[in-house]
Every structure is written in C-alpha cells, then in structure tokens.
Amino acid sequence: MATRTDAPTRREQILKEAARLFAERGFHGVGVDEIGAAVGISGPGLYRHFAGKDAMLAELLVGISGQLLTGAKRRLSEAEADGGVGAGVVLDSLIEGHIDFALDDRPLITLHDRELDRLRDSDRKMVRQLQRQYVELWVGVVRQVYPGLGEPAARSAVHSVFGLLNSTPHLGRAGALAGRGAVAELLHRMARGAFAAAEG
Amino acid sequence: MATRTDAPTRREQILKEAARLFAERGFHGVGVDEIGAAVGISGPGLYRHFAGKDAMLAELLVGISGQLLTGAKRRLSEAEADGGVGAGVVLDSLIEGHIDFALDDRPLITLHDRELDRLRDSDRKMVRQLQRQYVELWVGVVRQVYPGLGEPAARSAVHSVFGLLNSTPHLGRAGALAGRGAVAELLHRMARGAFAAAEG
DNA sequence: CCTTCAGGTTAACGACCGCTAACCTCCCTG
DNA sequence: CAGGGAGGTTAGCGGTCGTTAACCTGAAGG
Numbered sequence A, B: 001m002a003t004r005t006d007a008p009t010r011r012e013q014i015l016k017e018a019a020r021l022f023a024e025r026g027f028h029g030v031g032v033d034e035i036g037a038a039v040g041i042s043g044p045g046l047y048r049h050f051a052g053k054d055a056m057l058a059e060l061l062v063g064i065s066g067q068l069l070t071g072a073k074r075r076l077s078e079a080e081a082d083g084g085v086g087a088g089v090v091l092d093s094l095i096e097g098h099i100d101f102a103l104d105d106r107p108l109i110t111l112h113d114r115e116l117d118r119l120r121d122s123d124r125k126m127v128r129q130l131q132r133q134y135v136e137l138w139v140g141v142v143r144q145v146y147p148g149l150g151e152p153a154a155r156s157a158v159h160s161v162f163g164l165l166n167s168t169p170h171l172g173r174a175g176a177l178a179g180r181g182a183v184a185e186l187l188h189r190m191a192r193g194a195f196a197a198a199e200g
Numbered sequence C: 001c002c003t004t005c006a007g008g009t010t011a012a013c014g015a016c017c018g019c020t021a022a023c024c025t026c027c028c029t030g
Numbered sequence D: 001c002a003g004g005g006a007g008g009t010t011a012g013c014g015g016t017c018g019t020t021a022a023c024c025t026g027a028a029g030g
Helices: A010-025 A032-038 A043-048 A053-081 A087-104 A106-112 A121-145 A151-165 A180-199 B010-025 B032-038 B043-048 B053-081 B087-104 B106-112 B121-145 B151-165 B180-199
Strands: none
Touching (some): A010 A106, A032 A043, A032 A053, A053 A121, A087 A121, A087 A151, A121 A151, A151 A180, A180 B180, B010 B032, B010 B053, B032 B043, B053 B087, B053 B106, B053 B121, B087 B106, B087 B151, B121 B151
C-alpha cells in the first residue's frame, strides 16, 4: 500500500468535507457556504477549485466507482499472477477490499448509492458503467466459487451482498463491536455465508 | 391479510406519490408543486391535507417504522400462541415479513434509512425509538436461533441483514430474477445463511 | 521593484421554494 | 333554498441558494 505522506491539497480537503456533508444531509441539503466554512474559506471561494457544486459531487462519485473497480481489477490480476490460487481466495480478496472501503470511507459509500441521480447525464452514465463493470467482475468470480448459481441469481446475490457490506454506516451507533477487525471479520463471514446460501 | 378494497383517500394518494418522489430525488430535491402535480392538484392545494412538506415526510417515516414493528410483534405473538413452534420458525416469519415490505414498498424502504435526518427532533426521536424496538425484537429471536452470537455481534448482524434485505431497490434494474417469488426466496436463504455464518 | 497570478474576499443577482392570503365552486344539509 | 364547509385555485411574499462580478493580497520571478 502506497501511503500518502504529503499534506492534502486544498482540493482534496474540499472533497473530503463535501463528501461528509453530502452524506450527512444530502446533496440538496448542503449549501456551498457550509462546504466552504468546513475548510475555512467562504462559499464563493470554492469556485477557484471547482466549476460548481455539481462538479464536486461528480468528482466524488466517479472517483469512488473508479477506485472500487481499479482495486478489484488489481486483486484479480494479482491472483492470476499467483497461478494456483483458487477462485475462493480471489473472492475473499474482493470481499476484503470492499469491506476496507466500506469501513474507511463511510461517507463515500453512503453517497455512492444515494446521490447518483443528482449527476449530469454524462457523468451518471460514466459512474453507472464503472459500477456495472465492478458488479460483472464480482459475478464472474462468484459463479466460479458457487457454480450452482445462474447468472441472474448471481447478479442479484452480488447486489444484496453489497447491501450487506455497505451497512457499515448503520453500525456505528450503539453497542459497536470490539473493534474494526472484529467488524470486518463478521462482515466477511456473513458475506460468504450469504453467497453459499444463495447457491442453496 | 385484510386487503383494502375501497378507493384510496386523497391523503393516501399524496403520501404514496410523495414517497415515490422523495425516494427518487431526495426530500430537498422535490418541490411541493411536483407532489401536487403527481396527484392532479396544484402545490398549495396540498396544504388542505398536510401542515407542510415536513409533515408528509414525518407521517411516512413514522408510518413505516410503526408498521414494521407492529407486524413483527404480531408475528412474534402468533408464534407464541402456537405454543410449540421453534425460534427458527419465528425468525423465518420475521424475515418473510421484512422481505414482503421491502419488495412491495421499495420507495418507503429507501426513505426509511435515507431521509431520517430531515425530520423535526420530536419526530426523529419517535422514529428512532420504533426502529430500535424493531431491531431489539430481531436481536432477541436471532440469539435464540444462534446462541453462539453475543449481543453486540447479533445486533451488528441484524443491521447487516437489513442492509441485505433492503437492497431490493437496486435489484430492479437489469436482468431481474424469474419473479417476485424467486427473489423473495433467494433473499430469505441469503439472510439465513448470513446469520448462520455470523455465528461462525 | 514591478508584475503577475493563485487564491481569497464581499456584494449582489436571479431563480426557486415553502407557505400564506384571498378567492372560488361544488355539494351536502337543515 | 339558504348557507357553510371541504377542497380546490392563483398571486405573491420572504427567504435561501448557486453563481458571478469586482476587488484585494501576498508571494514568486524576471
């Protein structure tokens, strides 16, 4: 993992705070003045970095979808390079990657399936295409591990498991588990169990 | 099941259309004029039936939470009345009820965990309390069926399974499964499998 | 030392939105 | 057949929001 050590740019600060605010109160529920205030500048100052409020959301959503897909592709090709690893190992790697994302970037996960319709047509098409590729990649691996699943059932199962893994924002409140590791383990086991049961 | 046969009142029409629009474009993304147009009247005409836009959302969310909880309580007490039925049967009944709701009222399921923060304090507290009771009811049953689960793990598992079951809005697009029954069956099996795997 | 430019500022415009006011029109009822 | 309420209508007010315009400032570069 290539950990960033340099300070975040102003653009990155803005994106991070905008993601948090959008996740908390919805895209239309947040004003540009609030986003500006969250990074210590005033509303119109944001326009030195972004073309508009829409552009911030677009960059966030395209970034998320791209990052998920890129990570999944990397994991898949690493597995192929390893030669002998079974499909089950690849699936475990995909699950782990998705869980890492869901736990580390909860606001983004929230935005990802909540504010897609607020995008311009072209941006929305791009995001949907990235999402579709991501799903299809999962479907392929899942069907290798659970050959009993037909394609439509596998696709439904994948969407449902995403719903399961993306429940992390709801987990924070109340009696949380021991720690991050325990939550990740639990989610991983449940995802596997759900797929296995889907095969029936 | 007590099926309604009389025509829906205007209030009910409005609530249904408002739910659909709120789910599609977010609470702040929908204007009162649009809601009015959806039922064939003009925006201000809505104020003959509701105190304001907020009141519509509040009634929707309180209604959803209450309906879920009421249904779950009914299922639980019916099982107790039956005497000998095992906890597994009760859990299956809870799962079935939640799936019915998630499949029949997708917009409401979407609103349920998306627009809660747009409520007035008092309404939000009420909804959260209903939700908490619903979760705790599930946790109790789940722990009977899977005694290996500690309480925090059971609660996390329940939230995650809700995420799985509530994925129905994402299932519609693309190659849907055979039909409603097939989807319901798949989700049911996956939920059970996820709980079983959570116990580990 | 002057220039330039990145990155801010405040003021203000136009559009939209939730809501109220004022009025109208059936339909039911005494 | 009067009248009154239920359920509409349109006009418009006040506030908010995204965006632009015009201006300022400090640091880097020739």
